Amino acid sequence: MNKLILLSIIMLMPLCLAQDISVEKLLAYNKWSSQHQRVYLNEHEKLFRQMVFFENLQKIQEHNNNPNNTYSVHLNQFSDMTKEEFAEKILMKSDFVDHLMKGISQEATHNDTNNNETQLSSNSLTLADSIDWRTKGAVTSVKNQGGCGSCWSFSAAAVMESFNFIQNKALVDFSEQQLVDCVIPANGYNSYGCNGGWPVQCLDYASKVGITTLDKYPYVAVQNNCNVTGTNNGFKPKSWIQIPNTSNDLKSALNFSPVSVLVDASTWGNYYSGIYNGCDQLHISLNHAVLAVGYDQQGNWIIKNSWSTYWGENGYMRLAPNNTCGILSYNLQVTA
Template sequence: MNNKIILASLIALLLSSSLAQQTNPNHTLEALTAYNQWRNHNPRVFINEAEKQYRQSVFLENFQKIKEHNSNSANTYQQGFNQFSDMTQEEFVQKILMSNSQAQSSQPSSQSSSNNLGLTASTSTIATSIDWRAKGAVTPVKNQGNCGSCWAFSSTGSMESFNYIKNNVLQSFSEQQLVDCVTTSNGYYSYGCNGGSYYQAFLYASRVGMKSESAYPYTAIWGSCKVSGTSNGYKPVSFVSVGQNTLALQTALNASPVSVAIDATNLSLYTSGVYNGCNPQYINLNHAVLAVGYDAQGNWIIKNSWGASWGQQGYFLLAPNNTCGILDNPQQITA
């Protein structure tokens, strides 16, 4: 299909959308260029022409939203194009985020205490900023794909970092093992690609042990468990709830990275800056990530699981305090 045909198609889509009244030929050409560049880096296979046209229209809607967001100087973060640019927000929530808010519902009440067990400290002992990446304690960013397995990536991230801090070995552990094996049929309250709990993942790993990424590679599909026995590698010995306040999480982060849950409903198009795009009146903990530190301004440094091409090389900064519910359910390995 040549550029004239593509341009005509895009103009038709724009005219039939809510963007029509705001569109001029220059904007259309800009959208065409952006879409062609994006498609070069994000190839798609469509079942028919209708699906292709629909995905183009979604991209154009997001294109306009991104321009409007970035033109507002009051916003503290920028948006841009990535693998989610041809998804609606509803599709993103359904396909990528956890369909059930597992983080708080699948741990015993004894683990929900606001006390930070064994990790108390005065403010004088807490660093002004800390970043475990600089200490070599964080594995490279991974990609969960179209599977709601963020909880597994948050869990392995905590275990990988703690193993390095304790044993000076940086080894990548298997998310697929957790997806396949931390299931209700095995006595755990997690649901593979439909969401899960890092507490349940830690509990499983403490009993069975963790295989390496290479020994049990990731497929982004919820399959059958391929692990037997109870001697399968690294085992966390103890893990606790971190207190639900800024000081407690900062204190914990001075010891090691921490698994946290956030509301990521509006996070898909983030590219840089300090994210604060949640509705504080309605927080749904639908995404598990790994807090690897905080900066001098109190922003949380977060490792995501959407690949290194997303955000800031796979990371993002989250505004201080309880932004997006980050303080609602932090869990940390302590031994």
């Protein structure tokens, strides 16, 4: 058994014995575990998972009973994970992201003549009061990355899908699995499949090789050998830019198209609905890549995630204005 689980069981045992587990909690656990088809290695792990679930359930109930909170939380596929496991299994390692950011600063902007014109026209836009690219048909369905830290490939595929729609009027699902398998050190990229990676490297790869469709190269949530040859495999982005770190710049970019954004999602696990403002703004660690698809009249960012439609607002989140969860830190937009 995983050493982390074993150690956690030992530490939690006194709490388990002392805790008053109500019939309601047991019923909630049984319903949840049946719904999510949970199968555990043995009774020890099952007991540990139950205790983690009960603790998470308690926090969810306390949060939702506080009328001052602007968002609600709910049971979902992560409800038997500790905060540490959630970070380990679902998010990218923040030190890994920090290392990548230092190493690829030169890749962030890929300029050509078209790109420079796009930047100028984007910056001179009159900003809409609100914008939501879903209403324009420019956003594909919400996906599920599963237990693989491949958010970077979903964010990159999504930003290319939306630009392809805006440019070519065709909404096509692109292959995240191709990016997971092929944007790798052996091909010259510092991205590592389920351990984390970088959306800008996906754009660079796709500009040279092309990105194929999801139905031709389906997602399997593990890294396999790259199954693509040649340099004519579908959509090729020609240019992209890094968005400056201000709310107005991100809004300006969103008036042109959806944007790939990096965030700190450490505390997002149980989000269900409402305006999320639950990040520790003093300790932001970028560890997740998503797609910003717009903003509302109050300035809340509209985020497409890759944790299935069961999470959040049918797979989406509304994030409080300004730099909530570090959303203004490192953002990319395809421009041609």
